[in-house]
Amino acid sequence: MTASLPSSPPALEIVGLGKRFPGVVALADVSLRIDAGSVHGLVGQNGAGKSTLINILSGMYAADEGVVRLAGQPVEITDTRRALGLGIATVYQELSLLPNLTIAENLSLGREPRRRGILDRPAMIAGTRQALDRLGLALDPLAIVGNLSLAEKQMVEIAKALATDPRILVLDEPTAPLGAHESGILFAAIARLKAQGVAILYVSHRFAEVLALCDTATVLRNGRHVVTAPLTGWTESRLTDAMIGSRTERFEHKARQPGEVAVALQGITFGHQLRGIDLVARRGEIVGVTGLLGAGQNELGRLIGGDIVADGGEMVVGGRPRRFRGPADAVKAGVCLLTEERKAEGILPNLTLRENIGVSSLRDRRGPLGLVRTGAEQQATEAAAATFGVVAASMETPIRRLSGGNQQKALVARWHLANVDIFVLIEPTRGVDVGARTEIYRRLDELARAGKAIIVVSSELAEVLALADRILVVRAGRIDVVVDPASVDEEVLNLVVQGAEAA
Known part of the structure; x- marks a missing residue:
């Protein structure tokens, strides 16, 4: 663990970061710093502002207020290409790989090595092997990504980030699809990257991982900074208290x-x-x-x-x-199926919360001419959202703006409304996160008892x-x-x- 702050500027410093969306303050006056060669945890419930902060660093969003500094110098992250050019690589929960391309083609996409204007395939394959080796992966660079397991795809996604040789690596729930073996490989790679001076922002709901891997952590709650502290002596219970604000209510299984x-x-x-x-x-x-x-x-x-x-x-x-x-x-x-691929196989990201909840039961609210009765639709979807504790600014909020926990509750509400x-x-x-997880458990218990x-x-x-x-x-x-x-x-x-x- 880091014993004292270094005299040199931090690899990444965020000061007073703020971001608003219509009806929602996603971030307000958030500050943190990550030193070179350290792992910094970012903890908070779904909706706490973690994804917004990540999207600002990766160039997906522009901040409304605040300053981002790299090695002490203020920078403007105008888009994703600029972020990569500054040495910030982000690995999201959602895969961005193209399944019909090879691993090598995915890792080189948009920056393919060329020799005299012609694609240098040997160099592309060699660069891919080097990135895979950094993770200890024995995968064929010419393997088609669509044929890989979900865990292998996640590791390739991380290798893709490493192929850019980043100074700042942002990992968003990197072990979510990984088993124990793959997680061990990732943890070893993080230790190597840390030794090489890479600054790592590690976002995870798995507190045991945060405590084991991170030197320091920042806790966000409702878009605001709660605490930043070295993790020496911290426990999962203490992290939970900081994240929730009070001790989390546990789900108790009754017969x-x-x-x-x-x-x-x-x-x-x-x-x-x-x-x-x-x-x-x-x-x-x-x-x-x-x-x-x-x-x-x-x-x-x-x-x-x-x-x-x-x-x-x-x-x-x-x-x-x-x-x-x-x-x-x-x-x-x-019978309804909610898969592990919530973003790709569950939500309809460009539709509203109301439309997502109501889409599978529209026939129940059609009038004599086959048109959906607007009042009945609004009433039914609002009731389903309330029953399953979905939190949103309004039923017309695009579901992609909701936290992962609220998206999942909306999917359960969808099928409850369809009466499966x-x-x-x-x-x-x-x-x-912990709070949403307990709520989802409670809702599933209620469905079973019904x-x-x-x-x-x-x-x-x-x-x-x-x-x-x-x-x-x-x-x-x-x-x-x-x-x-x-x-x-x-x-x-x-x-x-x-x-x-x-x-």
């Missing part, structure tokens, strides 16, 4: 009474990812599904939600055999322990163990996921 079978799978197979899956989910319960990265749990969730089609076996929904050809078929049968019976959620609180069947696929062991009535552990495409969450803690469950037998 539920499962009812009739809502969905049943028998002998389901899908390629090599799923092999002989048997599963039952009942109304009034939450079934947790977990496993190591790539074990097949995400494919299982997508299959139940109609996103992929089984090669074999039988699925029964509502007492009838079903074979979904796509998510639309699943919705007709009363079975909710399948994959990584439902990825990129969501008679819905909930299937939660999550790599967060604490999450499935908090929510589930039963935990199904997937290994190598099979449900290998069924765990009673009341009989294990997180440490024991982790051993089971790793391959040990349940106690």
